Amino acid sequence: MNKTLIAIGIVIAVIGVFWPWIVRLPVGRLPGDIIIDRPGLKVYIPVTTMIVISVVISVVFWILRK
Secondary structure, eight states: OHHHHHHHHHHHHHHHHTHHHHTTSSTTSOTTOEEEEETTEEEEEOHHHHHHHHHHHHHHHHHHHO
8 A cells, every 4th residue: 555655646746847748738638528608607527537538547447458
């Protein structure tokens, strides 16, 4: 468990360092993401982004398990 927590901390730190470049990626603004923008209300539902991230994480864990 200790190694897992250390690995998660390192990943969070790396994401924090590279955040200015990560924000520029088109993830989060993909076709299929639902955005409702009305006066006084903004709703964002990233359907396509969630599917893409889920597939990427699943593939990474599948590769690491082998």
